[in-house]
Amino acid sequence: MKYKFTLPFILFFLLLAAFLVKLSLKSGDDLFSKTQMIGIAVPDFSIPALSGGRLKSHDLQGKTTLVNFFASWCEACRYEQTALVMLAKKTGVAIYGITWKDDDAKTSAWLKKFGNPYKKIGTDHEGKAAITFGITGVPETFLIGTNGTVLFRQPGPIDQKAYDDLLKMLKK
Amino acid sequence: MRRIFLFIIIFPTCSLAFSVDKHLENHEQEMRAEKLFKEIRCLVCAGQSIAESNADLAGDMRNLIRDKIRTGNGDDAIKNYIATRYGERILLQTPWKTSTFLLWATPFIFLGGGIYFIFGRRRKP
Amino acid sequence: MGNISLLFALFAALAGVTFKKQKIICATIFFFATLAFFALIYAHAASDFRLLNVVENSNLAKPFIYKISGTWGNHEGSLLLFIWLLSLYAALFALVVPEGDIKKTALAIECGIIAGFLAFNLLASNPFTTVFPVPPDGNGQNPILQDIGLAIHPPILYAGYTGFSLVLSLAIAALIVGEIPYGFAQLLKKWLTLPWCFLTVGIALGSWWAYRDLGWGGFWFWDPVENSSLLPWLSATALYHSAIVLHKRKLFPLWTIFLSIFTFTLCLIGFFLVRSGVLTSVHSFASDPMRGIFILLLLAMISGGGFFVFALRAGKFSSRSDPSFTIFSRESAIMLNNLFLITLCLTVFLGTIYPIMLEVFTGEAVSVGAPYYYLTFVPIAFALVFFAGVGPFLKWRDGNKSASSKLIVPALVTALFGSFLYFKLGKKPDMFFSGIIFGIWLFSTTTYQFYEKTRWKNFVQPRTFYAMIISHFGVAVLLIGITASQGWKGEDEKNMAAGERLNFAGYDVQLDAVKITIGKNYLARRGIFSVRKNGQLVAELAPELRFFPVEGGQATEPAIYYDFLSNLYIIIGDPAEKKSYAVRIYYKPLIVLIWLGAGMIALGGAVSLSGEKHEI
Numbered sequence: 001m002k003y004k005f006t007l008p009f010i011l012f013f014l015l016l017a018a019f020l021v022k023l024s025l026k027s028g029d030d031l032f033s034k035t036q037m038i039g040i041a042v043p044d045f046s047i048p049a050l051s052g053g054r055l056k057s058h059d060l061q062g063k064t065t066l067v068n069f070f071a072s073w074c075e076a077c078r079y080e081q082t083a084l085v086m087l088a089k090k091t092g093v094a095i096y097g098i099t100w101k102d103d104d105a106k107t108s109a110w111l112k113k114f115g116n117p118y119k120k121i122g123t124d125h126e127g128k129a130a131i132t133f134g135i136t137g138v139p140e141t142f143l144i145g146t147n148g149t150v151l152f153r154q155p156g157p158i159d160q161k162a163y164d165d166l167l168k169m170l171k172k
Numbered sequence: 173m174r175r176i177f178l179f180i181i182i183f184p185t186c187s188l189a190f191s192v193d194k195h196l197e198n199h200e201q202e203m204r205a206e207k208l209f210k211e212i213r214c215l216v217c218a219g220q221s222i223a224e225s226n227a228d229l230a231g232d233m234r235n236l237i238r239d240k241i242r243t244g245n246g247d248d249a250i251k252n253y254i255a256t257r258y259g260e261r262i263l264l265q266t267p268w269k270t271s272t273f274l275l276w277a278t279p280f281i282f283l284g285g286g287i288y289f290i291f292g293r294r295r296k297p
Numbered sequence: 298m299g300n301i302s303l304l305f306a307l308f309a310a311l312a313g314v315t316f317k318k319q320k321i322i323c324a325t326i327f328f329f330a331t332l333a334f335f336a337l338i339y340a341h342a343a344s345d346f347r348l349l350n351v352v353e354n355s356n357l358a359k360p361f362i363y364k365i366s367g368t369w370g371n372h373e374g375s376l377l378l379f380i381w382l383l384s385l386y387a388a389l390f391a392l393v394v395p396e397g398d399i400k401k402t403a404l405a406i407e408c409g410i411i412a413g414f415l416a417f418n419l420l421a422s423n424p425f426t427t428v429f430p431v432p433p434d435g436n437g438q439n440p441i442l443q444d445i446g447l448a449i450h451p452p453i454l455y456a457g458y459t460g461f462s463l464v465l466s467l468a469i470a471a472l473i474v475g476e477i478p479y480g481f482a483q484l485l486k487k488w489l490t491l492p493w494c495f496l497t498v499g500i501a502l503g504s505w506w507a508y509r510d511l512g513w514g515g516f517w518f519w520d521p522v523e524n525s526s527l528l529p530w531l532s533a534t535a536l537y538h539s540a541i542v543l544h545k546r547k548l549f550p551l552w553t554i555f556l557s558i559f560t561f562t563l564c565l566i567g568f569f570l571v572r573s574g575v576l577t578s579v580h581s582f583a584s585d586p587m588r589g590i591f592i593l594l595l596l597a598m599i600s601g602g603g604f605f606v607f608a609l610r611a612g613k614f615s616s617r618s619d620p621s622f623t624i625f626s627r628e629s630a631i632m633l634n635n636l637f638l639i640t641l642c643l644t645v646f647l648g649t650i651y652p653i654m655l656e657v658f659t660g661e662a663v664s665v666g667a668p669y670y671y672l673t674f675v676p677i678a679f680a681l682v683f684f685a686g687v688g689p690f691l692k693w694r695d696g697n698k699s700a701s702s703k704l705i706v707p708a709l710v711t712a713l714f715g716s717f718l719y720f721k722l723g724k725k726p727d728m729f730f731s732g733i734i735f736g737i738w739l740f741s742t743t744t745y746q747f748y749e750k751t752r753w754k755n756f757v758q759p760r761t762f763y764a765m766i767i768s769h770f771g772v773a774v775l776l777i778g779i780t781a782s783q784g785w786k787g788e789d790e791k792n793m794a795a796g797e798r799l800n801f802a803g804y805d806v807q808l809d810a811v812k813i814t815i816g817k818n819y820l821a822r823r824g825i826f827s828v829r830k831n832g833q834l835v836a837e838l839a840p841e842l843r844f845f846p847v848e849g850g851q852a853t854e855p856a857i858y859y860d861f862l863s864n865l866y867i868i869i870g871d872p873a874e875k876k877s878y879a880v881r882i883y884y885k886p887l888i889v890l891i892w893l894g895a896g897m898i899a900l901g902g903a904v905s906l907s908g909e910k911h912e913i
Contacts, residue, residue, distance in 0.1 A: 005611040008555065009604035012562070016593055016601070022575050022657045023589045036259045043257075101228065127232030128239075134257030136215045136229060189842050189851060190870035192790045192879040213664055219518030221666075226512065226853070226870070261652070261662040266669040271661055275651045279644040279673050286636040291624060 036134055037142075037150045043132040047122040050104060055096065055122030060144055064170065066095040067142045068118070069135055071102040072110035077139045080157040081114040084141075087163070088117035091170040097121040100130050100138050143169060190226035193234055201241050208237055208247060212254060213264045221264055319404045323384070323391040326411060330384040334377050337424050341368045346435055349428040350374060356437035356847050358818040366448030367438050372572055372588070373424035375451055380418060382452075382459040383411050390463055390488065399478065402470035403463070410462050413595050421591045437847040440819065446506030454499030454526060458568075460492025461529060461561040462599075464536070468557035469603050471550075472610040482544035485557065487906065489540065493533045494902040500526050501895035512853030514786075514866050514883045516891065519670055521576045524649045525567025528642055532560040535638035538631045545693060548628065551614050552635075558607060562600040563642070568592055575653055623695045630688030637681040644673045675728060682735045682776060685769055686742030690749075703749065707741035729784025736777035743769045760908025768901025771894045778890025782863075787884035794877035802884035804865060805829040811869075811878055819843040821854075824869040824878060828858055835860070840869045862889040 046056045060067070068084060070077040088095050097118040099107050104123060111118075124130055133142065136155075143152035143166060152169060154162040196202040209223035214230045222230040233254070240250050255263055266272055337350070341364050346352050354371045355364055369378040387407045394400050418424070441447075467485055471477055503526065508516040517523060536556040543553045570576050573589025622628040648665045655661050686707065690700040714737045718724045747766050750758060787802045798807045809825045821841040828836040838856035845852070858865040863886045870879035 005551075006608040008559075009601070009608045012600060012604050013597075015566075016597055018654060018657065019569065019573075019575065019589075019593060022653055023573060023586055023593070025657060037257060040256060126235065127229065128236060131229075131232055131236050131254075131257065136258075189853065190868075190879055190881065191873060192792050192870070192881075211668075213666065219520040219666065220513070220515070224513045224515060259662050261664045264664050264666040264668055266663055266665050271655060271659055272651075272663060275647060275665070275669070276673070278647055279640055279677065282643055283636065283640050283677065286640065290629070290632050290636065 037153055040150055042144055042148050042150065045129040045132050047098070047124050047129050050099070050107060050121040050123055055098070055120055059120065060096065061148055062146065064093055064146055065144045066093055066166075067098065067133070067144060068095060069098050069100050069124075069130060069133070069138045069140045071100050071138050072106040073102065074138045076157045078114050080139055080141075081117075083158040083163050085115045085117045087166060087170070090167065093170050094119045098129055099123050100135070101125065101127060141166075191231065193231065193238075196238050196242060198242075201238075204247070205234070205238050205241055208241075208250065209234055211251070211264050212237075213262050215258065215262060319401065319408075320391045322408065323388040323404065326408070327384040327388040330381045334381040337374055337377055338365055338368045341365060341374075344435070346431050346433070347427050347429075348424070349426045350424040352428055352432055352435045354435070354438050356435040356818075358847060359438060359443070360817045362445070362448065363438065363443045367442075369451050370438060370442050370447070371424075373418070373422045375455070376414070376418050376422050377424055378452060379455050379459060380411065380414050382455050383407075383414060383462060386460055386463050387411060394484065397478070398474045399467065399470045399481065399484075402473050403466040406466040406469050407463055410466065410599055413598060417591050417595060421587055434847075437818075437845070440843065440845040440850050440852045441510060444506060444510050446502055446509060450499060450502045450506055453495050453502060457492045457494075457496025457499050458529065458561075458564040460488065460495065461533065461564055464489050464492070464557045465561035465599070465603060468554040469606050471554060472606045475610065475613055477543075477547075477550050477614070482540050482547075482553070485553070486537065486540045486544060489533065489537060489557075490902050490906050493530070493537060494899045494906070496526070496530050496533065497895060497899040497902065500530060501892050501899075504895075505892050508888075509855065509857065510852075512855055512868050514855070514885060516888075519648070519665075519667055521649050522567075522571050524645050525563075525570055528567060528646055528649075529560050529563040531638050531642040531645070532556060532563055535635045535642070536560055538634050538638075542628055542631050546622075546628065548622075549632075551611050554611075554614075555607065556635075558600065558603040562596070562603070563646075565592070565596045565600060569596060570649070621694065625691055625698060625700065626695055627688060627691040627693050630684060630691050633684050634681065634688065637677055637684070641674060641677055641681070644677065645670075648673075671728065675732075679731060679735050682739050682772065685772065686739045689746045689765060689769070690742070703745060704742070707738060707745050710741040711738045724785075727784070729780045732776055732780030732784070736773045736780065739769060739773035739776070743773065761905050764901045764905030764908075766901075767904055768898045771897025771899075771901060773894070774890050774897060775894025778862075778887050778892075778894055782885040782888035782891065785886050788882070790879065790881040792873040792877040793880045794875060797877070799880070799882065801882055802865070803830065804835075804884075805832075806865075806867070806882060808878075808880065814841070816843065818847065819845045819852075822869065822878075824867075824880065826856070826867055828865060830860075836865070838865075838867050840867045842869055842871075859889065862887050862893075864888050 042057050042060055044057045046054050049055045066084075066087065068080075084095060087093060095117050097120075099121065102123065102125075107121070107123070111121075122129065133140075139157050141154045141158055141162075142150055145151045152166065154166075158166070196205060206223060210221045212222045212233065214220045214222045214225035214227055216227045216229050217225050220230075222233050237250055237254075240253070245253075251263060260267065266275065268276065337348075339345075340348050340351050341355055342361065344351065344355060344357055344364065350371065350373055354374075355367050359367065367374075369375040387404065390400075390407070391404055464485065467481075467488065471481060500523075503523065504516045507518070508514060536553065539549060539553045539556055542548050543550055569589065569592040573592055574586065575589065648669055651665055652663055655663060687700070687704065690703050692700075711734060715730075715734050718730065718733060719726065724730050743766055750762060789799065789801050791799055793799060793808045795808055795810050798805060800806075805828070807827050807829075809827055812823050812825065814821045814823050821843040823839050823841045826838045826840075827834055828838060836858040838858055840856040841854040843852045843854060853868050853870075855866055855868045857867075863884070866883040866885060868881050870881065872878050
């Protein structure tokens, strides 16, 4: 009869424990999922390219590529340009850029200033390609394998850890 | 770094200026679209569906959905398409599956248990 | 400013858990808390950028009133506000309540709680940390937060939360002392009602602010932070009714005590959810895991301690296993009320933490949003409202079935109204229809209760009776307001250029001009609209889209026209082709009833507080 009074106590501490677990596990905001889209085939898209013509999903086939979404208005994108340039140099991986909601003239100026590691750049003015890749903001980078599936995804700028991971994966 | 990123995305929250969407010409399709919008969460603004959100991303998604309706996709296919890209969390309708059973059932189990406790176990006065 | 921190430390020590000289101690704590709190306010008002807190949340151009309210628009400052309110309650309690064992123990516990929060503030979230070199200007505050509704929303809300700590202390004190003396229930009820009123108003204010300021006409988003404020409210309402039974019939002491502990626990859990960073929300402060750990610690000690004492000592209060009341009695009705309220509480709680928990344990991510609550919360809430109409008819101990005859008139009124809605206005019988029906039901039953007691002539009745009538009316009004504005709202959007008209919901809306105006710390695009009804000019509305250069954000300021109880709501957006601008317009019927209803609910609480004697 008396034991029912310990019930609230037990339940309460179970709850606290769960909170503690969640707190320590905190892998980042739940709005940006690193694992979503891994293993999925590159979605179809076709957008105008900065230098003329179009950038299509077709262009990404047959080799390992990096797709990097960025914009000249995005502060954080500047920080990862060096990382991208270095990746291109070290591994020779083909990097395709896609600007999101950007003004083409501003993009060109920005590239001159911060570096241009891109093989080709698509301009996504309407956000269609972005949604197709599941983007909620820039920058965001995808590593795509030779068979066309997404192997790795970095929401946010490429930090040291992401850089190391990418390097490792590309060297293979 | 992360904070700057967050700043870009989360900060201009959902009081962003909006523009008027281009509605579909077929009225029935537009109704379908609007119904669908209510079921997709706006990821940039907590608690809103893309029907209400002023955010850019929400607007883009609305246009995308309209496109897909126009080109003949069914509601489920469209939801699937979006969920594959953004995760199931983007669908506002909480799904019915084994892992959410507890969520749906608990209130009613609790209610039932409570009624039993209060009224079922009494001795007649 | 450093000495303020010292003062802090001084009374942290003072917040000792002693049984001696409690009045002086509480007064001292309050004194120093006031000093510290007002020092922070002063620093913000004077734009003293030596303090990191001021730099991060303010800037020179911010309007004066928002500089002051900015003091509590951030984590550290709001924590200080919380502490200040805690000390205020404690001091008041110490001074006003007659001496006794319960009082001594309760105050000791309360001081302990205050000490805990002080430690948190001093060690992990100090608002007085300085920054060097002193920057010339600050980072400014999120423009959305610069609104009058948001200036007073936190203090009022916190006035609610902090009061419940006292309720918890009282309950634990009763457990420790080992008995529930005569007058305990009254005491509990009194000190519970004040925070409850504040919480009601606080939640309503928050909702009203969101409606006015966020620009899309919504007033409740089932956002985790909103839910965090709703949870203690539900629990406290249940507690209030349970305390009534305790007072009148001395029944369910343990349940009442449990709810007392539970309510503040919910406040603390809400605290945790919002500030620890486990949830991302438009409301949440920037997060820091250390904070989360500290709050968990506080939770463990305060609530864990409370439940521990409960487990230990509850056995001494074995309640009579044969509650001497029949099924159709008021006791039963109140138990049902409690059951429904706590189920609602559980539902909202589950809905709020389920996504996080699921992710932790299975890695899956699901959404719990309005659709979930429509299917769970709403039906149970309807049941609650139904019985709220029935309960007051039932007598204590043995409500004979004669009560059912009293339900006939209200039932008829409701049916009549329902038919009117269905046949004359052509409304479909859906969830919104039901909402109105239940609202009318509660309204008519409560009216009948009023009639039954007063017979329209005997208006001298106990305060608690009026309190009930007013609050229950408030619930009915609130329900009707929510249902009407959600179920029968209108919405339209169009690109309009100057001179264009739009016909909407019986109004003739014309965009007269679009101008650029300059505010204190913003630039705005303002649309000037004239609204006509039946040819008469009824309103000039000027919604704005504001740009804040320092903070770098934008904010939509809607313009609202109050047409009696309904609202016409306009916002202006981006420019479109041919010099036109995006315009969105909403019609929200009877929406004012929402805040009116909430106000009535709180008013009922205030009325019950004003009663000196303790009658029915």
